[in-house]
Amino acid sequence: MTEPETHYGWDVFISYAREDYRKARDLADDLQKCVTAKGVPPRVFLDVDRDGTPVGVDWVQYLEKALRGSRYIVALYTQRYFSKGVCLSELQEAIRLTDAKKAQLIPVLMEDAAQEKIAFIANRINWLPVTHPKWFDQLRDALDLRPAASGRKLRFETTVADAVVNHTLPTVRVTVVGADGAPVPESGEPVALTVVPPGPGLNGTLVASTVRGAAEFADLSFRAPVQSVRFVAEAPGCEPAESPPIQVNPPPRPGRTRPADQDRDPPQIMTSGRPFFFSDARALVVLDDDRLTVHGFERRSRVNGAVQLAAPPRLWARGARRLAVVDWTGRVVVATPDGHARAVDLARAPGLAVPGALAFDGSTLLVGMWNGTIWSLAEDAEPEVLIEHPAGVQHLAVDGPSRWGGGGRLLVADLDGTLTAYEGGRPRAEYPLERLLLGVHRGPGHTILLGERHIYRLDDGASRPLVAELPVQPAADALIGPELSIALNDEGVGVSFDTELGVHLGFRTVPGARPVCATRDGRLVVFEYPDRSHVLMCDGRIGVTSAYPLAISADGRTVATSDGQRILILPTEELHTDAAEPEPSREETT
Structure with missing residues (x-):
């Protein structure tokens, strides 16, 4: 209510x-x-x-x-x-x-x-x-x-074409009209949308107030395919309206639109695992069950290196030239685009030796554990304990113009929701935030943190962070980026905001959606849905759906998309959702 x-x-x-x-x-x-x-x-x-x-x-x-x-x-x-x-x-x-x-x-x-x-x-x-x-x-x-005045009724002003599961529909507009068919601009009825039959499941904002006689629904999508479905609009004191029937199609496999002057096949990786791009987008890591492989793009299915995890992955982090993943047992894998992959087991100490945070300090990886141990893992060096933080570690970031160990600060968000700034190995400042923090990102001159209910910005040298209230509360997941960050709640309602803590746009996915990766500017975001399907959202609207894993590079120029048998590496502008049949195997062609 x-x-x-x-x-x-x-x-x-x-x-x-x-x-x-x-x-x-x-x-x-x-x-x-x-x-x-x-x-x-x-x-x-x-x-x-x-x-x-x-x-x-x-x-x-x-x-x-x-x-x-x-x-x-x-x-x-x-x-x-x-x-x-x-x-x-x-x-x-x-x-x-x-x-x-x-x-x-x-x-x-x-x-x-x-x-x-x-x-x-x-x-x-x-x-x-x-x-x-x-x-x-x-x-x-x-x-x-x-x-109520007789003759007032609703009318659909938008002709909705056939839809695709999980794709955001064009804005649906419903107006209140009088007996003469003319709009009633002074009306203020709340308009509710449903569908018949209800089987396909309608996502989005389903009740909207009329403004100058019209209600707009800009974030609608369907959860399941159906041969024929109609929208029904209802409002108190008004005759309801039905839209013409539309068809909701299942999501096809993402494929490739080949330019007319291009004969070269795109790079392919013959695996159905989950892809993760390196920062420079010239190679990627594929997680297939508990096996990590590093792949270059020069030729088909090139494997540069491989390593095993001991358990499902817990956290990921990208550095300028390195990519790191740690599993629930504390095994850390650090990989480089040339295929060098190093595995180190850190869960040696008693207590909650579960990884809580990963952060790169230049080429050195910092790993924070729930028991408060913060490890430093430099290139080709043995891991060493950097700090023991008694309150445990949720998130880590290196703050300041120079790196940790060279005059900068190490920011540690602990399990009590307090952010502690370390300088020279000693705590110098504390900032009480909130108990559950969902993400942190270090930007030029500032650090952004996001909790269940607030966004925080801590500028270099500031005595306290700037705080803004989240429009969606409580947030359940987040992805913090250099320019735009996103947060969404359990219902799939989300918002993106900039580094000045200003809201950029709102959006809606499905309940339980989880952000997987995004471009640096935050305009393109990949979500994983509870059914393991993936979608690509551009500026708040979903336009690509895949039943298989999907990833996008940080610069937004390259996508890695699967058809269930292989991973294709494509320029983003060549990605479409027409079905792309898997390439036949050698046995099928001989």
Whole structure:
């Protein structure tokens, strides 16, 4: 239940006993078929099993706030009403607000037998009996409502072409029109979208308020294919509308659009694993089960090096020339584009020896563990313990114009949500943030951190970080980048923001979506869905879907896409979603 942003908050507050919910619900439905003096449906507060009450908020205080923010309070007098402490408390507050001329109590006698139980404090307030033949008309007039104008209906202004699963649809626009077919710009109805049949599952913002007579839905997508489906738009006081049928097609395998003057086949890697680009995009690492292989792009299926993980990967990090991964056991693999891959086991200390963070300090890899040990792993050198941070490690970053060990600061975000700045091996400053931090990125002159509820920017030399509230809370996952970063919640609703903590755009994927990689400018982002499919989003809109792993280089020029048998390395502009058949094997061609 969302609290409207008006002077009063609610037009009508219905106070009722829980056993009389059906009567209260029917009354609320009938009232919402009316309109206010502004020609819009009334905002009716009906407490339905506390739905919509913010997590962690005292529901009694929440009800009191709604009660005090209502223009009219309708109390449903039944025998059960006067035996409920909550109802009597609401009634007492309604009488106080009425006496102070801050609201108007209008009791409705739902049962004759309830007259004998009316509380003394309410005896002087005249009630409206439902035995009166025109009781609802009288109640409607007392609430300053009127019947909705006849002839108002909804109309789809957008012709939606056939769709593809998980692809963002063009903006769907629904207008409110009068009997003459002309738009009604002063309307303010909330328009709700559904589909029939409901099988394909509609994602996105499904309820939008009308602005100047039109509601727009810009982030819709379907979860499953269907031969024929229609949109249905509904709004209080309006005749609903149906769109023409469309077809929702399954996502084809990403393929390649070959330029007319290009005869050369793209580089191919004969594996179906998950690809990860090096920073320079001239090679990539492929994770196939627990085996990591390094591949160059010069010729087909070239393997430069390989190494085994001991468990599923826990964290990844990219340096200027190196790529690192650590698994849940503490085995760290550092690879270079030429195929050199080194594996080191760090889980030697007792306690929570689980990797918490990876960060490159130039060519040196720093590994922070949950037990507080921070390891330094330089090229071709044995690992050494750099610092013991007693509160554990969530994230690491090297701050300052010179590298750690050369005058810079090591920033350690611990398991309590405190950011500690180390200089010369000693803690010099602490910044309390929030308990769960989802990501950190070191940029020129600043460090960006993101928590469940806030974004932080710590400038070099600053005594405290800048803080901005996240529009999506609580955030469940994040990807922090040099220019744009993204955060999204469990429902798949996300937002991207820049290094000045300003919101760039909002977007919607599916519940449980996880960002995998993105370009440096943040315009192109790859997400993995719960069903293991991957999508490519450009500026908030999804345009490529793959049932198999997908990756994009940091500069945005190259993609690695799979068809289930091989990985193709393509220029981004050649990626499309027409089915690309796997290349036949040698046995099939002989």
